[in-house]
Amino acid sequence: MKMKLGLIYGGKSAEHQVSLQTALAVINALDFNKFEIHPIYISDKGEWIRGGALQEPIKEVSVLKLEQGSLFSPVTLNSDLFPTTVEAEKLDVIFPLLHGPNGEDGTVQGLLELLNIPYVGNGVLASAAGMDKVVMKNLFAQAGLAQASYVSFIKSDFESNQEQAYKEVEEQLGYPCFVKPANLGSSVGISKCKDRAELEAAFKEAFEYDRKVIIEEGIVGREIEIAVIGNDNPQCSVVGEIAPKKEFYDYKAKYEDGDTDLIIPTQLSHDEYETIKDMAIKAFKAIDGSGLVRADFFLTEDGKALINEVNTMPGFTPYSMFPLLWKESGINYPSLIEKLVDLALERYEQKQQIKYTF
Ligand SMILES: Nc1ncnc2c1ncn2[C@@H]1O[C@H](COP(=O)(O)OP(=O)(O)O)[C@@H](O)[C@H]1O
Ligand SMILES: [Mg+2]
Known part of the structure; x- marks a missing residue:
């Protein structure tokens, strides 16, 4: 059959x-x-x-x-x-x-x-938590994962005291900072700000896409990504790196220009790789992941790994980071799809064992 x-x-x-x-x-x-x-x-x-x-x-x-x-x-x-x-x-x-x-x-x-x-893939909770950058970062903080400092505002609070919001950003994070809608992807609505004028414009833009925004301190570092698959025993791939030729990895760089190099695998020290692997698994567990995630990091010049985000349904064309990381780790595209299907059935079977009556 x-x-x-x-x-x-x-x-x-x-x-x-x-x-x-x-x-x-x-x-x-x-x-x-x-x-x-x-x-x-x-x-x-x-x-x-x-x-x-x-x-x-x-x-x-x-x-x-x-x-x-x-x-x-x-x-x-x-x-x-x-x-x-x-x-x-x-x-x-x-x-x-x-x-x-x-x-x-x-x-x-x-x-x-x-x-x-x-x-296939993450359930309701992990998917929702992974989509909301504020909830995700709060869960990472609770799991003890190092990450950029951040603050967040909902639109109505921001509008009732904008000056206070700008001050909070400047005092707690400083410039440059990144302003993002809490619930999007693909870099849509994200701005890098170097001064107050840019910050004001960035808030305005981000609130066009969401009622909640997050502002993060700007991190200088390499952008490292790792792929995770599994359910209760998640496994990690080799690591890759994004080398954007622009100010940051924005929508155009991701989908239009193709002027971003994916380096797979990328060079990391043994300790850096172990740290990133460990953090990726902790991040997967922090959102209660299942199936797959791609975990994205910044690696600063002094070797500190900061988690940026997890993507619960990462780009999945044969030329996307996630499948390429697995290919380099010995699992080709067709096998990867079949593995994910098996994991979906495994998770489903587990859930069927749960009692719903008392
Ligand atoms: N705190 C930060 N410091 C430095 N660069 C950042 C920061 N946040 C985001 N970026 C840049 O913006 C890109 C998109 O941000 P990200 O949070 O990954 O949003 P998305 O969910 O849309 O991928 C990142 O890949 C990175 O290039
Ligand atoms: Mg991203």
């Missing part, structure tokens, strides 16, 4: 196109003798469309933009979208290939929990 694997991709998100590329790569990497692949497309307007099972690899990304016709909105949970009564249409496992809000933040994960379908 082939395993019925649902792929959710697309999404009403800045990363719609990236997600399509990821879906294409994942489909074509899978063994069609082992898997029956069921595409579930979310259009850029947020409509859910389920396609029929794929029998063979596909050549073009446009094929993935399923015909409008059977539209389901995620708010009108419709049993036609994820039939659980028709045995033939039940999916064995779903891999959500989505990044950012409404995909990586626990919302889709919550939907799949309610439908009781196994899914």
Whole structure:
């Protein structure tokens, strides 16, 4: 019996196109003798469309933009979208290939929990905690992980006393500092500020994307990334480095210019590698991770590792950091996907053992 694997991709998100590329790569990497692949497309307007099972690899990304016709909105949970009564249409496992809000933040994960379908990657709590930079950093602080100093404001508090907010940033963090919307990714809405004028503009911009912002002290250092997979016993990959040729790793550098070098593996001392591995596992556990995370660090000139963030659904094209780190660690792209599917089933089985009655 082939395993019925649902792929959710697309999404009403800045990363719609990236997600399509990821879906294409994942489909074509899978063994069609082992898997029956069921595409579930979310259009850029947020409509859910389920396609029929794929029998063979596909050549073009446009094929993935399923015909409008059977539209389901995620708010009108419709049993036609994820039939659980028709045995033939039940999916064995779903891999959500989505990044950012409404995909990586626990919302889709919550939907799949309610439908009781196994899914790849982090659960509701880890996904939500990983998406909110303030909650994430609070959890890291509690786990004793070194990180940049930060403060945060919600919009209404900020607006009731802006001068106080600027002062707090200047006294506690100084310049340069980074202002970020709490709940986005892809560097959207993030600014580096060198003075008061830039800080004021940065607050204004960040609040356009979120009702909560975080401000961090600017760190000078190398940007080191490590990949983690597993459930209760997470394992780490080799380490990679991002060498941005710009002021920082912004949206353009990530997706448009391609003018960022990924160095895989990168050179670290034995102690630095051990520290980063240890911190990545602690960070994974701090958010109660499962399946996978990519943990991102700054390594300062005097050799101190500071955690920047974890991504609960990191970039997953074959050219993205996460799969490349595993490739360098001896796990190729198709095997990585299969490992993640196995981890999803393992986590699901564990949960099935839990008693819900008393
Ligand atoms: N505190 C900081 N000090 C120095 N550079 C930073 C800091 N925070 C972010 N950056 C730069 O901005 C980029 C994006 O920030 P990040 O917090 O990783 O947001 P995202 O979740 O959008 O990836 C980082 O990769 C780094 O280049
Ligand atoms: Mg980042």
